Amino acid sequence: MKDINIEDFRIKSQINIKDLPTKLDLDAGKKDLKKALRKVSEDLAEIQNAMYAHGKYAVLFCIQGMDTAGKDSLIREVFKEFNVRGIVAHSFKKPTELELKHDYLWRHYKALPARGKFGVFNRTHYENVLVTRVHPQYLMYENMPDIESVKDVNDAFWDRRFEEINNFEKHIADNGTIIFKFFLNLSKEEQKNRLLRRLNRPDKHWKFSADDLKERALWDKYQDCYEDVLNRSSKPHAPWFNIPADDKPTARYIVARILYDTLKTYEDIREPELPAKEKA
Template identity: 70%
Template sequence: MKTIHVDGFKITSKIKLTNLPADFNLQASKKEIEKALKKLSKKLSALQNTMYAHDKYGVLVCIQGMDTAGKDSLIREVFKNFNARGVVAHSFKTPTSLELGHDYLWRHYIALPERGKFAIFNRTHYENVLVTRVHPEYILNENIPTVLSVEDVDDAFWEKRFEQINNFEKHIADNGTIIFKFYLNLTKEEQKNRLLRRLHKKEKQWKFSPGDLDERKLWDDYQECYEDAINRTSKPHAPWYNIPANDKPTARYIVAKIIYDTLSQYTDIKEPELDDEVKANLEDYIKRLENE
C-alpha cells in the first residue's frame, strides 16, 4: 500500500477547490485498504485509552462534505473500535427552537469533548457559513438584533462570522482541544451516482429527499462557499484537510491515518505514573489479593 503523509492533505495556503483532488490511488485493493483501516482503528482506540488516562487533551473531529460524501459511514468505520466512553458523535441538523434561542455557536460549545475524549461533529459549526450563506434567509431565524432583513446579511456580516469561528477554534485549541477539520471532496458526477444508488436500493431509499435534488442545483454556490470558508479558517491550530472522497474506503483510511499520525507526535501523551508509595507496594497488593 502506498505510504501517505499528513502534509500531503493539509491545507496551508490559499486554494482553489477545483484544483484539489477528489481521487487518490492507495495502490491497494479494497480488501487491503479495509484490512489496513481495521488495524489502524485499533491503534487509534489504544491511543484514545492512553489519552483518557492522561486527561489533558480533548480531540474534536469535524467532518464536512456535500450530501452523499460518506460522512456517516466514515465515522462508523474509523471509530468503531473505540471504547464507547471515549467517543461521542454529534449530528448537527436544522437548529431546534431551543438552539435558536441561543447564539449559533452554543450548540457546538456544549458538544465539545471532555479532556481525554473524542467528539465527532457530523456537519459542524461551518454549516453556519455554508448552508446559511447559500440560503441567507435562514439567518433571520436566529433573531439577531442587528439583522432585520436579508439585506443585512452582507459581506461585513460574513466577515464577522468567520472572525467569531476563528476565535472559537483558537480559544478551544489554547485550552487543550486538538482540532481536525476534514473536507470530504466529492465530484458532482460521483454524487449523482450515489444518489441514484440510493433510489435504486430499497434499503437506502429512506435517505433520499426530493430536496437533495434542489440542493444539487446549487452545487457551484456550495463549492464557492466551501472554498472561501476553507481559505479563511485553515489555521495551524485548526487546519483543514482535503480528503479525496470519490472512493469511500480510501477516504476512511486517509482520515484515520491523519488522526493517528498527528496524535502520535504529542510525546507528552502517556499514561500517568503510579504514586511512588503505590509502586513500592505493588507486590504486597498482589499477594493480599491472591491470598484472599
C-alpha cells in the same frame, strides 16, 4: 499499497477548490484498505485510552461534505475499534427552538468533548457559513438585533462570522483541544451515482430525499462557499484537510492516518504511573 504523507492533504495556502483532487489511487484493493484501516483504528484506540487516563487533551473531529460524501460511514469505520466511553458524536441538524434563542455557537460550545475524549461533529459550526450563506433567509430565524432582513446580510456580516469561528477554535485549542477538520471532497459525477444508488436499492430508499436534488442544483454556490471556508479558516491550530472522497475506503484510510500520524507526535500523552504508595 502506496504510503501517504498527511501534509499532502493539509490546506496550508490559498486554494482553488477545482484544483483539489476528489480521487486518489493508493494501488490497493478494498480488502487491503479495510485491513490497513483496522490496524490504524486499533492504534488510534490505544492513543485514546492513554488520552482518557492522561486527561489533559481532548480531540475535536469535524467533518463536512456535500450530501452523499460518506460522512456517517466514515465515522463508523474509523472509530469502530474505540471504547465507547472515549468518544461522543453529535450530528447537528436544523437548530431547535431553544438553540435559536442563543447565539449560533452556543450549541457547539456545549457539545465540546471533555479532556480525555474524542468529540465528533458530523456537520459542524461551519454550517453557519455554508448553508446559511447559500440560503441567507435561514438567518431570519436567529432573530439577531442587527439583521432585519436578508438585505442586511452583507460581506461585513460574513467577515464577522469567520472571525468569531476562528476565535472559537483558537480559544479551545489554547485550552487543550486538538482540532481536526476534514472536507470530504466529492465530485459532482460521483454524487449523481450515489443519489441514483439510493433510488435503485430498496435498502437505501430511506436515505433519499427530494431536497437532496434541490441542494444539488446549488452545487456551484456550495463549492464557492466551501472554497471560502478552506481559505479563511485553515489555521495551524485548526487545520483543514482535503480528503478525496470519490472512493469511500480510500477516504476512510486517509482520515485515520491523518489522525494517528498527528496524535502520535504528542509525546506527553501517556498513561500516568501508579504512585509508589498505591503500588505498595
